[in-house]
Amino acid sequence: MQDKQFMKEMLTDSAQAYKQGRMDRRTFLALCGASGVALTAVMAGDAEAAADHVVMWNWGGQSEECHGSAIGDAFTASTGKGLRFDTSGPLEGKIKEMVESGNVTADVADADLFNAVSLGPTGHLEPIDYSVVSKDKTLPGYALEYGVSVILYGYAFVYDTEAYGDNPPQNWADFFDTAKFPGMRSLYKWANGSLEAALMADGVAGDALYPLDMDRALAKIKSIKDESLYWGSGSEAHSMCVNGEVSMGMVWQNRGRNIENDTDGRYKLVNNQALAMPGAYIVPKGNPAGAAAMQFIATAQEVPAQLALLDCLGMTPSNPAAFGQIPEDQQPYAITSAMNIDKIVYNDPTWWGENGGDAVNAFLDTIS
């Protein structure tokens, strides 16, 4: 009996030490293991939650550092809770698997808003608590029951200024016109953005895209298939441009600035008709930190966090209050800046949440 008491005290102490950063995670988990905690009731996730912090599930790379400085510091200052990361990338299938396995170790997933539409109703997500999170601090239509858009990213394109010097391409119609603008193209492999671009190139108005006319979009995609490559990750899209494999490349707009820099300005970003994608924070069902996840999301919505994410990651603010404060040098790259906001088109997460799976497979069938 005494032993148990001792173990409990030791664990509480070490949890405190862990929280305050006096003990590293491995030592803490080792202590949990030594005392039999991990074996009996508490899985690693619970033990971490007991140490009082929120686990953010993101895509690694720079985002770990950026989410920490942009959101984590302010979150810790206001709530006293720390921020930890899982950088394995919260793809829809992984979230589903995590929740179904019953071992939920992440609190906030840096995902897409359409994930909230497809995973929410099936019971894999916690509903967003709109008494903590604000519906006004995002674009209208991007605050949904199971997810809220915190940043925007976009599908835009870059072109080779040396290939099309005096007469540069200006919109998706030019992008798909390989007669007028010869050269290789690159598009996103998993359909998103590619389908919308194809429809706009075919003459569909930006505000009349949804529901997507799949046959029409795929026919357009097929028309430039021989001149197209398809990328699956941001770095691949980046290297296709930097290595000169394509003359025009669809990119995630937050990569545009890096591509311009890495090619000494040879490639140039075009934000006209860029498709704004709502990047959303969603909460896996039964997350270990509970309601603290909502406070974290609320922190990310604040203007300073929004501007810091833009500065650090190139992710565009979705809180309208931040639009006016986008700094001068970021104006060309942020899709909701005064310079770009009238030229962009908005993604419909509901259509993608409901039809995305079939759309991706139809797209893969067309390009392979």
Next chain:
Amino acid sequence: MNALRKHIHPGWLIIAPLLVMVMALYLGPILNILWLSVTDPEPGFGNYAKLGESDALIRILWTTVRICIITTVFSVTLGYSIAYAMMHCHQRQKNYMLTLLLVSFWISILVRTFSWLMLLGRRGLVNVALEDIGLIAEPIAFMRNELGVLIGMIHYMIPYAVLPLLVSMQAIDQRVMDASRNLGASGSQTFLRIYLPLTTPGLVASTLLVFILSLGFYVTPAVLGGGKVLMVAEYISVQLLVTLQWGTAAMLAALMLFGVLAMLWIMSRFMKLSTVFGGAAR
């Protein structure tokens, strides 16, 4: 107790823990996948019926099998000549060759895949050099297509093809060849009628190894295929992670599993598989 011992060899007790572990950690998940393929999204054989309905699935399977067959033929042919050369050169050269082979064997698949892009890409070393010399006006499309995938896969698979062949060639008694020549057979006759048949178990082993490993290729086709060469492994991953059609993914995984088992079974009709895997030919 004695009666029990009569029927169950005590040796089983020693390997029992291993058996239990294999059952729990290996067989369990596989059964789970099989189960998923007939229960998700609804019970029945709907996922398997898709094979008959969907041209896309058939095409992906055909692409996979085609690429794997070509990869296997080239890897094993090249591997055979490499192994043969290693067997018949000086020890010193053999050591060099073995070192080079193992070094490439140990280098990560990602590094090897991306190196091909540097070398044979549109603005890679080879294309730029050829353009500078003036041999070609337009870059040759080595990469980002099926050719690129094949180059990457064959290169990756060659060590896997060489090693079993090397083992099998080393086991041959060289005096048999001498005897053959002594009895008046020409060099090519000796090779075709004595050496080649003696290395058949090694050939089969490396063919099986290369083909089965090729079936699961994911990174190389995804990167070097430019998105246009879709093989089963990548398709399964998309169905699991993006489109959430776990049933389809499980069905394809089960299909691959049964395909490989069927292949082994057919092989076993023609030869003792135990010799392929290093056992004695009884």
